[in-house]
Each structure stands twice: as C-alpha cells, then as structure tokens.
Amino acid sequence: xxxxxxxxxxxxxxxxxxxxxxxxxxxxxxxxxxxxxxxxxxxxxxxxxxxxxxxxxxxxxxxxxxxxxxxxxxxxxxxxxxxxxxxxxxxxxxxxxxxxxxxxxxxxxxxxxxxxxxxxxxxxxxxxxxxxxxxxxxxxxxxxxxxxxxxxxxxxxxxxxxxxxxxxxxxxxxxxxxxxxxxxxxxxxxxxxxxxxxxxxxxxxxxxxxxxxxxxxxxxxxxxxxxxxxxxxxxxxxxxxxxxxxxxxxxxxxxxxxxxxxxxxxxxxxxxxxxxxxxxxxxxxxxxxxxxxxxxxxxxxxxxxxxxxxxxxxxxxxxxxxxxxxxxxxxxxxxxxxxxxxxxxxxxxxxxxxxxxxxxxxxxxxxxxxxxxxxxxxxxxxxxxxxxxxxxxxxxxxxxxxxxxxxxxxxxxxxxxxxxxxxxxxxxxxxxxxxxxxxxxxxxxxxxxxxxxxxxxxxxxxxxxxxxxxxxxxxxxxxxxxxxxxxxxxxxxxxxxxxxxxxxxxxxxxxxxxxxxxxxxxxxxxxxxxxxxxxxxxxxxxxxxxxxxxxxxxxxxxxxxxxxxxxxxxxxxxxxxxxxxxxxxxxxxxxxxxxxxxxxxxxxxxxxxxxxxxxxxxxxxxxxxxxxxxxxxxxxxxxxxxxxxxxxxxxxxxxxxxxxxxxxxxxxxxxxxxxxxxxxxxxxx
Amino acid sequence: xxxxxxxxxxxxxxxxxxxxxxxxxxxxxxxxxxxxxxxxxxxxxxxxxxxxxxxxxxxxxxxxxxxxxxxxxxxxxxxxxxxxxxxxxxxxxxxxxxxxxxxxxxxxxxxxxxxxxxxxxxxxxxxxxxxxxxxxxxxxxxxxxxxxxxxxxxxxxxxxxxxxxxxxxxxxxxxxxxxxxxxxxxxxx
Numbered sequence: 001x002x003x004x005x006x007x008x009x010x011x012x013x014x015x016x017x018x019x020x021x022x023x024x025x026x027x028x029x030x031x032x033x034x035x036x037x038x039x040x041x042x043x044x045x046x047x048x049x050x051x052x053x054x055x056x057x058x059x060x061x062x063x064x065x066x067x068x069x070x071x072x073x074x075x076x077x078x079x080x081x082x083x084x085x086x087x088x089x090x091x092x093x094x095x096x097x098x099x100x101x102x103x104x105x106x107x108x109x110x111x112x113x114x115x116x117x118x119x120x121x122x123x124x125x126x127x128x129x130x131x132x133x134x135x136x137x138x139x140x141x142x143x144x145x146x147x148x149x150x151x152x153x154x155x156x157x158x159x160x161x162x163x164x165x166x167x168x169x170x171x172x173x174x175x176x177x178x179x180x181x182x183x184x185x186x187x188x189x190x191x192x193x194x195x196x197x198x199x200x201x202x203x204x205x206x207x208x209x210x211x212x213x214x215x216x217x218x219x220x221x222x223x224x225x226x227x228x229x230x231x232x233x234x235x236x237x238x239x240x241x242x243x244x245x246x247x248x249x250x251x252x253x254x255x256x257x258x259x260x261x262x263x264x265x266x267x268x269x270x271x272x273x274x275x276x277x278x279x280x281x282x283x284x285x286x287x288x289x290x291x292x293x294x295x296x297x298x299x300x301x302x303x304x305x306x307x308x309x310x311x312x313x314x315x316x317x318x319x320x321x322x323x324x325x326x327x328x329x330x331x332x333x334x335x336x337x338x339x340x341x342x343x344x345x346x347x348x349x350x351x352x353x354x355x356x357x358x359x360x361x362x363x364x365x366x367x368x369x370x371x372x373x374x375x376x377x378x379x380x381x382x383x384x385x386x387x388x389x390x391x392x393x394x395x396x397x398x399x400x401x402x403x404x405x406x407x408x409x410x411x412x413x414x415x416x417x418x419x420x421x422x423x424x425x426x427x428x429x430x431x432x433x434x435x436x437x438x439x440x441x442x443x444x445x446x447x448x449x450x451x452x453x454x455x456x457x458x459x460x461x462x463x464x465x466x467x468x469x470x471x472x473x474x475x476x477x478x479x480x481x482x483x484x485x486x487x488x489x490x491x492x493x494x495x496x497x498x499x500x501x502x503x504x505x506x507x508x509x510x511x512x513x514x515x516x517x518x519x520x521x522x523x524x525x526x527x528x529x530x531x532x533x534x535x536x537x538x539x540x541x542x543x544x545x546x547x548x549x550x551x552x553x554x555x556x557x558x559x560x561x562x563x564x565x566x567x568x569x570x571x572x573x574x575x576x577x578x579x580x581x582x583x584x585x586x587x588x589x590x591x592x593x594x595x596x597x598x599x600x601x602x603x604x605x606x607x608x609x610x611x612x613x614x615x616x617x618x619x620x621x622x623x624x625x626x627x628x629x630x631x632x633x634x635x636x637x638x639x640x641x642x643x644x645x646x647x648x649x650x651x652x653x654x655x656x657x658x659x660x661x662x663x664x665x666x667x668x669x670x671x672x673x674x675x676x677x678x679x680x681x682x683x684x685x
Numbered sequence: 686x687x688x689x690x691x692x693x694x695x696x697x698x699x700x701x702x703x704x705x706x707x708x709x710x711x712x713x714x715x716x717x718x719x720x721x722x723x724x725x726x727x728x729x730x731x732x733x734x735x736x737x738x739x740x741x742x743x744x745x746x747x748x749x750x751x752x753x754x755x756x757x758x759x760x761x762x763x764x765x766x767x768x769x770x771x772x773x774x775x776x777x778x779x780x781x782x783x784x785x786x787x788x789x790x791x792x793x794x795x796x797x798x799x800x801x802x803x804x805x806x807x808x809x810x811x812x813x814x815x816x817x818x819x820x821x822x823x824x825x826x827x828x829x830x831x832x833x834x835x836x837x838x839x840x841x842x843x844x845x846x847x848x849x850x851x852x853x854x855x856x857x858x859x860x861x862x863x864x865x866x867x868x869x870x871x872x873x874x
C-alpha cells in the first residue's frame with residue numbers, strides 16, 4: 001500500500017442543515033428534499049440514491065413544503081412566497097408572492113392542474129398551473145387561524161385542511177367548507193394548549209387521516225365527518241404523514257424520531273372489512289422526523305438530525321440484497337473541500353463563507369502508526385464571507401494557492417491571494433468577463449493559468465488568468481445538445497485535457513490545445529460521482545454511483561485493457577455493497593499504477609499492477625497481510641487496498657510532497673451540536 | 686373572566702336606574718342579559734329598584750295619553766339601546782386592547798425566554814436571526830419554535846442523549862463530554 005505521512009484534519013466544522021420537507025416523484029423516481037437553510041437537493045432513487053442536483057439556499061428563504069407537478073418542482077415557505085425551480089440551471093425560476101402571510105403547505109391535485117397553498121392568515125389559495133408559470137385563481141372561504149396542512153382528494157373535488165384544533169373539508173369548486181372535524185386536545189397540562197394538525201391525508205375512499213401535536217393519528221370518515229379510530233402513537237407530536245401510492249400503507253413521523261407504519265388490512269383472519277392497523281415502528285433517527293416519503297418499496301425519512309434515511313420495506317424487496325439494505329445519507333455527494341496541492345492549503349466551503357487553512361508541519365520520523373509531533377500548527381489564513389443573500393454553490397482553490405474563486409447563483413467572484421509565509425493578502429479581481437455570470441462548477445488548470453467555469457447546457461467558459469488581467473478565451477460546448485448542468489469537472493495535470501460530467505450521465509472530454517470537443521465517453525447508465533485524468537498516461541478514470549469503475553484512454557478513444565479486465569471479472573461484492581459513493585479521485589505521481597479514491601467510510605488505493613480480487617478472495621485483507629511474513633504477502637495481495645482508520649471522510653488528497661491529507665468530520669461531532677431531542681425515560685437510568 | 690364582568694357590571698347598573706321607567710323593565714332585563722355573560726343577575730338589586738314605585742299605590746294613577754306614554758316609552762327604549770351599544774363598544778375596545786397586549790408579549794417573549802430555558806451549548810436552527818424582513822415570518826417561526834421546543838415540549842440535550850447511549854450501549858463508555866475524542870489509535874492501519 002505504501003507509506004504516507006498523513007495530515008489528519010479535523011478543523012472543518014461542516015454542519016449539515018436539518019431536513020425540513022420532502023416530495024417523491026414516483027414517475028421519475030426523484031426525491032426532492034429541502035433543508036432548513038433553504039437549500040434543495042434532488043436524489044435519483046433509480047441510480048443508487050445519488051444526490052444528482054443541489055440548489056443552494058438563500059438567506060430568508062425557509063422552504064416549508066415541496067410539491068412535484070409532473071416534472072416540475074414547487075416550494076412554499078414562511079417568507080410567503082411560492083417558488084418554481086429551474087432544475088436545469090439549478091436556481092429558482094420565479095417566485096410569486098401569495099399575499100396570505102407565511103405559507104405552511106403546498107399540494108397539487110392528482111391531475112396536476114392546480115396547486116393549493118395554506119396560509120397563516122387562514123386562507124387556502126388555489127393557483128392554476130400554466131405552461132410556464134402559475135396563476136392565482138381564487139381563495140376558498142377564509143378561516144380563523146392558520147392552515148397548517150392540506151390534502152387534495154384524488155378526485156380533485158374536495159380539500160382537507162389541517163388547522164388549530166380542527167380539520168376542515170372544503171368543496172374545491174364552491175370554496176365553501178362542508179365539514180368541520182374537531183380534533184381533541186391532549187390530556188393533562190396540554191389540555192389548555194391548542195392542538196396543531198401537522199399533517200392530513202385525504203384518501204380516495206373519503207377517509208381522512210390526521211397527525212397532530214397531541215401525538216395522535218386519527219382516522220376520520222370524510223363523508224359523514226365522524227371520527228372512526230384514534231391511534232395514540234407518541235407522547236410528543238406526530239409531525240409528518242405519508243401514504244403509499246396504492247393507499248394500503250401509511251407512515252407517521254414523530255418527534256421521538258420514530259416512524260410508525262399503519263396498514264389497511266383486516267385485523268383478524270376471518271374478517272373481511274379492512275381497517276387501519278398499526279403494524280411496524282422504525283427508529284432510525286435521534287431527533288424529530290419532520291419529513292417523510294413513502295415510495296413503492298421503502299420508507300424515506302429525514303428531520304432535525306440532518307440525515308436522510310432510506311429503509312426498504314422487506315416484503316417489497318428481495319431479502320439480503322443490495323436493495324434491502326438500510327441507507328443513511330449524512331454527507332453531500334460532492335466535494336466541499338478543495339486542496340492547493342503545491343501550497344499545502346485547504347479551502348473549505350460552507351454555505352455562508354469560505355475558510356482557507358494552511359496545513360501544519362512536522363519534521364519527525366516514526367514507524368507506521370505513530371503520531372508525529374507537530375512543529376507548526378495548522379492555521380486559518382482567511383475567512384471569507386460571501387456577498388449578497390445567495391448561498392455559495394461551488395468554490396475552488398488553485399493548486400498553487402494563488403487564486404480563489406467561488407460562485408453563487410447570481411455572481412462569480414475571483415480573488416488573488418499572496419502569501420509569503422507570514423502575511424497573506426487577498427485582492428478581489430475587479431473586472432471579470434461579462435459572460436461569467438454564474439457557475440455550477442469551478443476548476444483551475446494545474447499551472448493556475450486558466451479558470452474553467454461550467455454554465456448553462458453543460459458548456460464551459462475558459463478564462464485566462466494573469467497578474468495584470470483576466471481575459472475570456474473560449475466557450476466549450478458539448479455536441480449532444482444536453483440541457484443538464486455539469487456536476488463534475490476535472491483538468492489534466494499536463495494541461496491538455498478537460499473532462500466534464502453532467503446529470504445526463506454524459507462525460508465530455510475537450511482538448512485544451514485545440515479548444516474543441518475531443519471525444520465523448522460511451523454513456524453508462526449510472527451517473528459518474530468522481531473522475532480524474534491520469535497525469536502521465538492520459539487515461540480518464542471514472543467511478544459511478546453504482547460503484548463501477550471504468551478507465552478510458554483519451555488517446556485511443558477506447559476503454560483500456562485494465563478496464564475491460566475489471567468489467568469482465570466483475571468487482572468484488574463487498575466493493576459493490578458499500579453504500580456511499582466515491583466522491584474524490586486522485587493519482588500518485590510516484591507510482592503511476594496507483595489510483596487513490598475515497599467515500600465516507602474508507603479510502604482505497606487501487607494498484608493496477610496487482611491481480612484483481614475474485615469473489616472468493618478476502619477483500620479487506622490489510623490485517624491479514626500484515627500478519628504474514630514478507631515473502632508470502634505478494635501471493636495474497638490484490639489490487640484493492642482499503643484503509644478504514646479515518647472515518648467520515650470529506651476529502652482525501654495527495655499533496656505534492658507526497659503526504660496525504662484526510663479531512664474527517666466525525667458524525668458524533670455533528671450529533672453533539674444538534675438541537676434538543678425529546679427526553680425519554682429509559683429504564684434504569 | 687367572571688370576576689371581571691362583575692366589577693364592570695356595578696357602575697352600569699346605577700346608570701340604568703336613573704333613566705328607566707316602568708315600560709322599560711323587560712327591555713332592560715333583556716339587554717342586560719345579553720350584555721353580561723355571568724348568568725345570575727342580582728335579585729336584591731332588582732327588588733330595591735322596584736320599591737319607590739310601589740309607595741304611591743293608594744293614589745289613583747295619573748292620566749297619561751296613549752301617545753305621550755308611547756313616545757316616552759320609545760324614547761327611553763332608544764336611550765337604553767344606545768347605552769347598551771355604548772357598553773358593548775367599551776367592552777369590545779377593552780378586549781381588543783388586551784388582545785393587542787397579548788400579541789405584543791407573544792412577539793417579544795419566546796426568543797429571549799427560550800435561550801434561558803434550553804440547557805447546553807447549542808444553537809436551535811429553526812429560528813433565524815432577527816434580521817428577517819417580515820415580522821409575520823418571525824411570528825410564524827416563533828410559533829413553530831414554541832410548539833416544538835417551548836414549555837411542555839419535554840426536551841433534553843443532545844449531550845445527554847449521547848451519554849445515555851454510551852451508558853446503555855453494547856460498548857459502555859463515559860458520558861460524551863468525558864469521552865476522549867482524540868485522534869484514536871493508528872495500530873490497525
């Protein structure tokens with residue numbers, strides 16, 4: 001595996017934001033989720049739950065609810081606005097003031113023609129969904145008190161609205177309330193507190209199901225307006241409900257962090273009439289579950305503990321397969337760290353600011369496993385606050401540490417850094433070319449003479465950097481006519497190539513000498529999650545969301561021999577069973593056969609000279625190899641060398657002085673900074 | 686609530702006594718009942734009200750024309766209605782002022798108060814900074830905050846939760862704040 005001096009970095013205080021709302025589009029199998037900081041993320045459930053798109057948040061935009069209308073995504077929030085998103089350019093398309101105060105909820109009818117929103121001022125407002133925009137149609141009868149939750153009957157004729165102490169049923173045509181269902185308050189001290197109906201679901205058989213702050217899931221008959229059944233599921237709040245598409249199963253998320261499943265079945269074998277029966281309880285969260293989605297095969301939940309959890313329903317998937325495993329998504333599927341390899345600097349991206357650190361130094365020598373004394377401590381050089389309300393969507397540090405760039409959805413900013421060992425100065429580059437308005441990805445060439453910025457329709461703008469000026473050089477465009485954004489970009493060490501990957505799974509390689517498209521890698525069904533161009537062989541190595549690895553020769557324009565061999569033999573099942581994507585890939589200049597890559601739980605060095613492991617080989621064999629005498633080791637070793645010493649990795653990179661940088665963010669550190677969980681009595685404590 | 690009503694009821698009553706006549710009795714009682722939510726009118730006061738009229742029983746009643754009596758009756762009815770309306774308005778005004786006071790308290794109250802009540806050193810994320818443009822949004826956020834983290838929500842701290850996990854877990858260890866979160870061992874590298 002080789003020996004490395006390792007910089008173990010734990011000063012990136014990355015703190016993910018709480019999950020606030022979710023919406024699942026079963027047609028495209030995309031899950032949209034919103035976070036407390038206003039950011040939006042789209043996960044592709046058909047492609048190993050890959051986080052395909054991220055739309056950065058904005059100060060003051062608190063997304064309270066999300067809704068898909070066919071392929072279009074809408075959100076509503078407490079700032080009183082409805083927003084539609086442009087999923088191709090990763091930005092809000094337009095926002096519309098609803099004029100009803102803060103908006104608590106948004107939902108569409110099953111036909112996808114209208115949107116209903118529930119406002120703080122007690123109105124339910126109906127908007128018509130048009131081709132390019134939405135248009136206010138009318139208000140339903142105004143009520144006293146806020147509308148917290150809404151659900152549209154599948155026929156589109158009725159709307160149920162959850163409020164304080166009650167549920168109202170409206171006729172969507174006339175706008176009049178037809179039923180008023182009074183929800184009982186909690187017992188004891190909470191008797192004096194109004195009960196909040198956090199969530200309602202209107203089923204096609206006119207059953208209304210409600211979840212409220214008294215911890216009840218109640219089943220109502222929507223025709224007569226009577227209570228059918230009350231299930232007390234928690235002492236705290238039931239915050240979210242989600243019904244499966246076939247309306248046979250229902251999920252309720254609680255403040256305790258549990259998700260309770262109800263199923264529509266007959267309670268005894270001989271009975272024929274079905275009822276809602278509480279069947280299972282899942283406990284995968286430590287904090288409040290604020291958002292839920294019921295897909296055809298899984299329970300998807302998220303909340304204050306910031307993790308997205310996908311729990312497959314075991315009767316719906318094949319047992320003991322990749323599909324049936326529980327997934328927790330804690331970190332973003334893209335890199336928030338960029339490394340100045342030559343300067344020994346790290347740039348950390350937060351949504352509101354950037355931090356530039358210089359790594360520490362040590363002159364000690366030790367045997368493997370020792371921690372070396374630090375001669376010079378790591379030092380925070382710059383904390384750069386972003387300008388404006390928009391959050392940072394991408395950032396980059398040049399390898400020499402002399403340039404820094406970041407982008408929001410409204411502007412790109414470039415800074416010149418001068419560091420002489422003790423003093424640092426930062427100057428903003430005043431005149432950037434006008435074409436550079438915003439970027440999805442930023443990347444510097446290895447000699448820091450060019451800045452690449454990807455923009456609309458997967459095109460890349462090239463800017464030449466020099467001390468005196470910044471000049472627009474060229475725009476590279478793919479020939480495929482794709483409209484999707486670029487999510488990965490990588491320039492080769494020798495300055496010849498630039499590779500981009502977009503959400504259509506296309507990988508384009510441009511020749512930087514000729515300034516034109518060199519080739520397009522054959523499209524693979526899964527999205528690439530990391531890629532890099534080998535500094536000497538000019539082979540492009542790609543890792544995909546389904547954990548497959550490919551190597552493509554840019555010179556011959558075909559897959560390499562090694563790649564074919566790997567595909568033929570197949571990857572080891574333990575490699576395929578990992579549940580976090582490879583997010584960064586780099587090479588070892590001293591040993592051209594080594595590829596270094598990492599996911600959240602491990603980093604791996606692939607030695608292309610060694611034999612590939614077959615299915616029967618012991619895959620995680622580092623410990624075994626160490627116990628063997630030297631001559632026997634070679635016969636037992638295989639090309640995948642995996643290290644799990646460092647956990648919850650955000651970045652692994654190799655510096656020019658051949659030392660390794662690992663940026664860790666232990667999940668425990670994140671957990672200890674979360675807001676208050678509920679106090680539960682545990683036996684014998 | 687009841688207590689309040691009685692206090693405001695007393696001066697109103699004196700006022701009524703001065704301006705009434707026989708014809709007014711039913712109307713007055715009715716308006717009084719409508720006005721006051723407290724169900725029991727004071728019987729003692731009602732009796733004392735009737736007594737001066739009774740003393741002139743032995744004389745023959747004065748002759749009053751129908752028109753005159755009707756006019757005076759209508760007038761007093763009108764006066765009584767006016768009084769009732771005014772009282773209603775006063776009450777309304779008073780309620781409104783109280784409501785405003787509550788609302789003000791609600792706006793100022795939760796944030797500063799919550800900081801005190803939550804234990805531990807962490808930030809709660811649902812409440813944004815005060816700089817939020819709209820006060821409406823702030824009220825909505827405060828509502829959310831008070832429902833989820835306010836009094837009666839029975840919360841603990843993340844620290845305690847994690848410590849409890851350490852105590853009860855399969856691998857026992859000390860409370861989180863005492864666990865050494867250092868760099869760990871490299872021996873398995």
